[in-house]
Amino acid sequence: MHRSRLCSLVIDCKVEDIDAAADFWGRALGRPVKPAAPDAGGYRDIETRDDEPIVLVQKVEHPSRIHLDIETDDLDAEVRRLEALGARRVEFIQRWWVMEAPTGQRFCVVRPQRGPLEAHDNTNTWEGEPGKPGEPSEQGG
Template identity: 60%
Template sequence: MHRSRLCNLVIDCQGTDLAAATTFWSRALGKPVENPDEDGDGRYASLETAPDELKILIQCVDHPSRVHLDIETDDLDAEAARLEALGAKRIGFVKRWWVMEAPTGHRFCIVRRQTEDFGPHTNRWD
C-alpha cells in the first residue's frame, strides 16, 4: 500500500531569470513570494499559499514554457508503476523525482512527500 495526492502547480518558465518570473507570477496571482530560491541553484522559487491550496512553484527550464502538475507520494516507484499501468510512461529521473508523460502527452512529475501529513485529500493505493 502507498499513498499519493496532487500537491504542486509548477509554472515552467523558459530562460534563466528566476527573479523576474517569480515577481510576475507573484503579482499576477496575488501570492507573496515564500522562497525566492528553493534549492539555492537559481532554478526554483515558491509562492506562499494557504494550507488547503496547491503549492505554486516557479521553475526555470530549457524547454518551452508550460504548466505542469506534481503528484506527491510516499513511494516513488510504486506510484510510477501504478501510473504506468494506466498508460503513462517514465521519461526520466531528475534529482529526486520522476518526470512522467500521460497518454494525453502531458508531462507531470512524481515527487517525494512534501509535507509532514498528507492531509485529507490523500489517495491510498493497494
C-alpha cells in the same frame, strides 16, 4: 498500499531572470513570492496555504509550460500505478520521476513535500497489486 495526492503546480519559465518571472506570477495570482532560499537555484515559491497545492516558478531550458507534481510515500509503487494507467517514464532526476501522460502532458512524481501524507485529508490511499490500476481504498481518497 501507498498514498498519493496532487502536490504542486510548477510554472516552467524559459527566461533569463527567474525573479522577474516569479514576481509576475506572484502578482498575477495575488500572492507574495517567498524569499529565495540560498540553495533555491532556479526555483521560486509562491506563497500558498497548507490546504492548497504548492505553486513553484522554475527556470527551464525547454519551452515554457505548466506541469503538476503528484507526491507519494512510495515512489516506485506510484510510478507503476501510473504506468498501468498508460503513463510512461521519461527521466529520473535527482529524487523524482518525470512522466508523460497518454495525452502528452509531462508531470512529476515526487516524495512528500509537506510532511507525511496520512496527515492530509485530501490524500488517496491505493490498494492492490503493484502495477495494477486499482482504485482508492475506502479509507482515503
